[in-house]
Amino acid sequence: MAPLPSLPKFLFPNPLPRTDFTLHNLPFGVFSRTGSSMPRPTIGVAIGDKILDMRVMAEKNLVPPYFADFYLNPFMMAGRQAWSEVRERLQQYLSDSHPSSLSHRPDVVKEAIVEQKDVTMHLPAVIGDYTDFYASKEHATNVGSIWRSKENPLLPNWVHLPVGYHGRASTIIPSGQPVIRPCGQMLPKDADKPVFGPSKVLDFELEMASFVGGEFVAGDPVPLDQARDKIFGLVLMNDWTARDIQKWEYQPLGPFLGKSFATAISPWVVTLDALEPFRCTAPEQDPEPLPHLRHRGVDFPSYDIKLEVAVKLEADHSPETICRTNLRYMYWTIFQQLTHHASNGCLMRAGDLLGTGTISGKEKSSFGSLLELTWAGSEPLRFSNGQERKFLEDGDEVVMTGYAEKGPIRVGFGECRNVVQPSRVRGEPVV
Numbered sequence: 001m002a003p004l005p006s007l008p009k010f011l012f013p014n015p016l017p018r019t020d021f022t023l024h025n026l027p028f029g030v031f032s033r034t035g036s037s038m039p040r041p042t043i044g045v046a047i048g049d050k051i052l053d054m055r056v057m058a059e060k061n062l063v064p065p066y067f068a069d070f071y072l073n074p075f076m077m078a079g080r081q082a083w084s085e086v087r088e089r090l091q092q093y094l095s096d097s098h099p100s101s102l103s104h105r106p107d108v109v110k111e112a113i114v115e116q117k118d119v120t121m122h123l124p125a126v127i128g129d130y131t132d133f134y135a136s137k138e139h140a141t142n143v144g145s146i147w148r149s150k151e152n153p154l155l156p157n158w159v160h161l162p163v164g165y166h167g168r169a170s171t172i173i174p175s176g177q178p179v180i181r182p183c184g185q186m187l188p189k190d191a192d193k194p195v196f197g198p199s200k201v202l203d204f205e206l207e208m209a210s211f212v213g214g215e216f217v218a219g220d221p222v223p224l225d226q227a228r229d230k231i232f233g234l235v236l237m238n239d240w241t242a243r244d245i246q247k248w249e250y251q252p253l254g255p256f257l258g259k260s261f262a263t264a265i266s267p268w269v270v271t272l273d274a275l276e277p278f279r280c281t282a283p284e285q286d287p288e289p290l291p292h293l294r295h296r297g298v299d300f301p302s303y304d305i306k307l308e309v310a311v312k313l314e315a316d317h318s319p320e321t322i323c324r325t326n327l328r329y330m331y332w333t334i335f336q337q338l339t340h341h342a343s344n345g346c347l348m349r350a351g352d353l354l355g356t357g358t359i360s361g362k363e364k365s366s367f368g369s370l371l372e373l374t375w376a377g378s379e380p381l382r383f384s385n386g387q388e389r390k391f392l393e394d395g396d397e398v399v400m401t402g403y404a405e406k407g408p409i410r411v412g413f414g415e416c417r418n419v420v421q422p423s424r425v426r427g428e429p430v431v
């Protein structure tokens with residue numbers, strides 16, 4: 001099949017220089033028109049710098065009625081076949097030459113095409129449950145070396161299962177929303193008693209996350225060879241973390257208030273169908289996992305997705321890249337994560353979010369958190385304007401981006417961007 005053009009000519013008579021949101025991509029999100037007196041969440045599909053309003057498309061019977069919903073949960077629940085059929089129809093509507101092309105329907109184009117600059121993006125789904133994994137061997141080895149033991153950085157279970165914890169869904173926020181520096185308990189260096197106050201060691205974690213979809217039955221596992229049909233798509237994720245709160249609270253039950261204050265995701269969900277050309281091998285697993293977690297006869301269980309973190313220090317500073325990594329470095333795949341999660345009979349629901357865990361590579365420049373990049377603050381990062389950072393300061397903005405590219409095909413995730421605001425107690429900054 002000849003590759004699709006990047007964008008349809010009838011909507012983009014002047015080609016855009018480069019876009020994440022090509023005809024190959026067609027990611028789904030939820031937006032509202034900025035400044036409208038009654039903003040209501042509306043499902044949209046990103047195309048170039050525009051959005052196709054799916055409520056308008058549903059009202060005109062061009063797509064199934066669940067696209068008139070506020071959120072993507074009903075579509076996520078509809079399952080793999082519906083996802084692929086809708087994708088095919090959208091590619092026809094947005095092509096220049098197909099008989100169903102919207103180029104023949106200027107009335108629909110007029111109503112259904114919105115400029116991205118005129119909207120506010122929201123969370124794409126009502127997220128019932130959120131789980132985060134710890135699946136990059138490089139990341140787990142780094143954190144284990146820094147906090148526990150250089151000799152034995154990984155606990156014995158790590159190579160046998162994707163370690164995870166149940167996170168907080170209520171504080172998942174979309175890109176663009178500020179992150180308020182959290183308060184909490186921490187143990188100052190050399191002190192024997194904890195103190196309470198704003199975190200001094202605020203960090204990001206570069207991750208991706210899967211939106212789960214399809215129907216699930218409580219008690220039934222998700223066999224690994226069916227897991228691909230139960231993941232709707234992926235987003236970028238920043239698992240904001242207060243290292244001082246985390247370090248004091250985490251034993252023996254794992255992350256809690258050091259992470260539950262904010263988890264940010266990029267607003268456009270890129271479907272696995274769109275990512276199909278970018279499937280790739282995952283790192284070899286040694287020891288071999290137990291049979292239910294073994295990828296049998298699947299050569300390409302991972303995805304080649306390039307990921308970056310940039311930090312903007314002040315208004316006139318342009319974001320500087322501090323990390324470049326790739327989803328393909330992750331030891332436990334997104335499918336093994338889902339299968340492990342459901343292996344005890346735990347009910348998954350369409351719209352649940354599974355964070356991959358921080359994605360670090362082998363090189364220092366590919367570490368996915370400041371804890372690793374500055375080795376717990378002992379090696380500060382230097383920026384071109386002369387400033388240094390061990391961890392994040394108020395006003396710093398973290399910008400995560402990701403894309404996959406092969407020949408003429410580009411599928412990007414847009415960005416996940418949040419600025420740090422000072423800590424608040426009853427609305428007042430804490431001094």
Ligand SMILES: O=C(O)/C=C/C(=O)CC(=O)CC(=O)O
Nearest residue numbers: 133134135143144205357358
């Ligand atoms: O090693 C630890 O004690 C904790 C590590 C984490 O920060 C947990 C986490 O969020 C896992 C991850 O993102 O990979």
Ligand SMILES: [Ca+2]
Nearest residue numbers: 205239357358
């Ligand atoms: Ca994490």
Ligand SMILES: [Mg+2]
Nearest residue numbers: 239240259262
């Ligand atoms: Mg977090």
